[in-house]
Amino acid sequence: MGTFTKVALIPFRSVTQSNSIYKEKTMNKILSVALIALLSACASETTKPTDAAGPPEDASLSAQDTSGSPTLNPLNDPNNILSKRSVYFDFDKYLVKDQYKSMVLSHARYLREHSSASIRLEGHADERGSREYNLALGQRRADSVQKVMTLSGTQESQIESISYGEETPRALGHHETAWAENRRADIRYQSE
Amino acid sequence: MGICLRQFFCRTFVIFLCLLGSPLHAALDIEIFGGGASQIPIAIVPFASEEKLKQSVTAVVASDLQRSGIFRLVDSGGLSPHDPRDIIYPNWQMLGTHALVVGSTRMLPNGQVEVRYSLMDVATQELLISDMETVSVKQLRAVAHRMADNIYEKLTGDVGVFSTRIAYVVKQGKKYALQVADADGFNARTAIEYTQPIISLAWSPDGTKIAYVSFENKKPVVHIQTLATGARKAIAKFKGSNSAPAWSPDGKRLAVVLSIRGGSQIFLINANGSGLKRFSRSSGIDTEPSFSPDGQSIIFTSDRGGSPQIYRMPVAGTASGVAERLTFEGDYNVSPQYRHDGKSFTFIHRSGSKFNVAVQDLETRQVQLLTDSLFDESPSFAPNGKIILYATEIGGRGILAAVSSDGRTRQRLSAQTGDIREPAWGPLPKWR
Numbered sequence: 001m002g003t004f005t006k007v008a009l010i011p012f013r014s015v016t017q018s019n020s021i022y023k024e025k026t027m028n029k030i031l032s033v034a035l036i037a038l039l040s041a042c043a044s045e046t047t048k049p050t051d052a053a054g055p056p057e058d059a060s061l062s063a064q065d066t067s068g069s070p071t072l073n074p075l076n077d078p079n080n081i082l083s084k085r086s087v088y089f090d091f092d093k094y095l096v097k098d099q100y101k102s103m104v105l106s107h108a109r110y111l112r113e114h115s116s117a118s119i120r121l122e123g124h125a126d127e128r129g130s131r132e133y134n135l136a137l138g139q140r141r142a143d144s145v146q147k148v149m150t151l152s153g154t155q156e157s158q159i160e161s162i163s164y165g166e167e168t169p170r171a172l173g174h175h176e177t178a179w180a181e182n183r184r185a186d187i188r189y190q191s192e
Numbered sequence: 193m194g195i196c197l198r199q200f201f202c203r204t205f206v207i208f209l210c211l212l213g214s215p216l217h218a219a220l221d222i223e224i225f226g227g228g229a230s231q232i233p234i235a236i237v238p239f240a241s242e243e244k245l246k247q248s249v250t251a252v253v254a255s256d257l258q259r260s261g262i263f264r265l266v267d268s269g270g271l272s273p274h275d276p277r278d279i280i281y282p283n284w285q286m287l288g289t290h291a292l293v294v295g296s297t298r299m300l301p302n303g304q305v306e307v308r309y310s311l312m313d314v315a316t317q318e319l320l321i322s323d324m325e326t327v328s329v330k331q332l333r334a335v336a337h338r339m340a341d342n343i344y345e346k347l348t349g350d351v352g353v354f355s356t357r358i359a360y361v362v363k364q365g366k367k368y369a370l371q372v373a374d375a376d377g378f379n380a381r382t383a384i385e386y387t388q389p390i391i392s393l394a395w396s397p398d399g400t401k402i403a404y405v406s407f408e409n410k411k412p413v414v415h416i417q418t419l420a421t422g423a424r425k426a427i428a429k430f431k432g433s434n435s436a437p438a439w440s441p442d443g444k445r446l447a448v449v450l451s452i453r454g455g456s457q458i459f460l461i462n463a464n465g466s467g468l469k470r471f472s473r474s475s476g477i478d479t480e481p482s483f484s485p486d487g488q489s490i491i492f493t494s495d496r497g498g499s500p501q502i503y504r505m506p507v508a509g510t511a512s513g514v515a516e517r518l519t520f521e522g523d524y525n526v527s528p529q530y531r532h533d534g535k536s537f538t539f540i541h542r543s544g545s546k547f548n549v550a551v552q553d554l555e556t557r558q559v560q561l562l563t564d565s566l567f568d569e570s571p572s573f574a575p576n577g578k579i580i581l582y583a584t585e586i587g588g589r590g591i592l593a594a595v596s597s598d599g600r601t602r603q604r605l606s607a608q609t610g611d612i613r614e615p616a617w618g619p620l621p622k623w624r
């Protein structure tokens with residue numbers, strides 16, 4: 001599995017994130033973003049893990065091993081930033097706003113630490129205008145989140161960005177509050 | 193789906209309400225508003241022995257012609273000739289009609305029906321059409337549509353589209369059904385049903401298949417379904433999103449929009465899913481392709497200039513061709529569809545918070561706004577270029593609407609329950 005997997009089992013913490021979120025963790029190491037990027041860069045040069053190299057790493061189990069609360073999957077733990085999954089966007093915009101970056105980077109790091117985990121980034125748009133253009137706009141939002149992740153060193157192969165456009169609105173109203181709720185990208189783990 | 197046909201004529205055609213045919217197969221309610229400035233007055237005399245049939249033929253013909261907005265139906269005032277030899281022309285001239293349709297139906301011993309009809313020019317007393325068809329009772333509506341097509345063509349010089357079909361999506365609760373119906377909303381049947389959205393329907397040029405985007409794989413995938421057999425195939429299921437199918441005029445390949453190379457870009461792919469080739473190359477969104485009728489160019493929506501606008505690019509110069517911007521009015525012009533003759537295209541133009549159907553002439557660049565509703569989407573030309581079918585909404589409910597290309601006549605087609613959306617007007621039938 002190479003050096004990447006070994007390193008990845010240690011739960012790195014980025015200085016860009018609030019440590020309080022991880023208070024319950026027993027192994028709380030703080031590494032700089034630069035170090036993560038360096039390690040990830042090294043990792044990307046190692047061969048990709050294959051099934052032949054051993055049983056696929058169970059993302060949730062290995063995370064629980066290092067957690068003080070063994071029953072909670074960090075992805076679902078409401079106290080863990082990884083349980084946050086939605087990035088919201090302004091009208092006709094697809095830039096990831098600063099307020100969502102630490103959350104997106106936490107998922108990016110989780111993916112680096114769990115090389116067998118993969119996610120789908122699902123872009124959405126509000127209902128106004130062309131369905132196909134909104135599909136493309138949702139795609140752009142998902143692509144933007146993907147770019148934040150891959151720039152931090154996460155493998156593109158662990159991510160599929162797709163769009164639902166305006167087709168599956170979370171909020172059903174025809175007003176700005178509903179539209180704002182529907183202009184977003186969701187992070188969804190394939191195991192879910 | 194609804195099972196009753198309601199028609200609200202804003203002019204004087206209420207008398208024809210009683211003539212409307214069997215309502216049992218109608219899936220869509222149709223309402224008509226307005227009418228052309230110079231309508232052709234036409235009288236259609238109920239055919240001999242027609243009352244013995246389950247399906248009135250003349251009611252369907254009258255409804256077709258009236259719906260086009262080009263004809264004004266003239267009441268026959270009790271006159272009932274069934275043969276051209278029985279027509280007393282001065283009487284019809286006094287009624288103010290220009291054209292007159294007479295005919296007869298006859299039940300044959302084998303259960304088939306013989307339908308004869310004639311179209312007369314009242315002023316010149318000239319016989320314009322004289323025709324006879326023998327069909328099964330089930331085909332009486334189809335015969336009536338063909339008659340309406342012939343009459344329309346003879347009197348206007350344009351091809352009639354009464355024998356064509358339309359496709360659309362009905363959303364009812366959590367179910368999405370792709371339906372195909374006759375152009376008058378009758379004979380609707382479900383081609384496929386999903387619990388995930390269906391969008392972007394596109395008829396193959398020969399009318400045998402429909403390409404569409406479904407989300408059953410938890411992402412947009414382009415399928416082609418053969419209508420006669422129900423067989424379907426995913427032809428674009430690449431990593432990321434696959435959408436916006438558009439057929440080339442020869443039906444051999446499609447333009448699709450893929451995110452496989454990042455962003456949303458237009459690709460060409462053979463109808464069997466082979467031979468993927470990139471068409472557009474921009475750092476932004478390129479989507480909603482529509483082939484020109486000669487297959488030489490594609491118009492599409494792109495935000496490469498900062499706002500979504502419509503561009504044209506030659507097909508031969510794939511990936512290196514220069515895209516020419518076509519729309520300049522406003523900051524949101526999307527969903528272009530060529531007219532059948534390639535001389536203009538319809539699209540959605542936003543002004544303020546309103547999204548409306550517009551047409552732009554490719555030579556003069558002149559833009560005409562055809563609607564003034566709030567949320568119009570997905571415009572598509574009838575195959576004679578005279579009517580544009582689009583989706584809109586009333587009271588938060590999705591309905592279909594059609595507007596004549598001069599903007600004067602409008603129809604609304606609504607399902608009795610559920611949202612109806614994503615319309616696509618099918619091609620002319622083969623016999624045309």
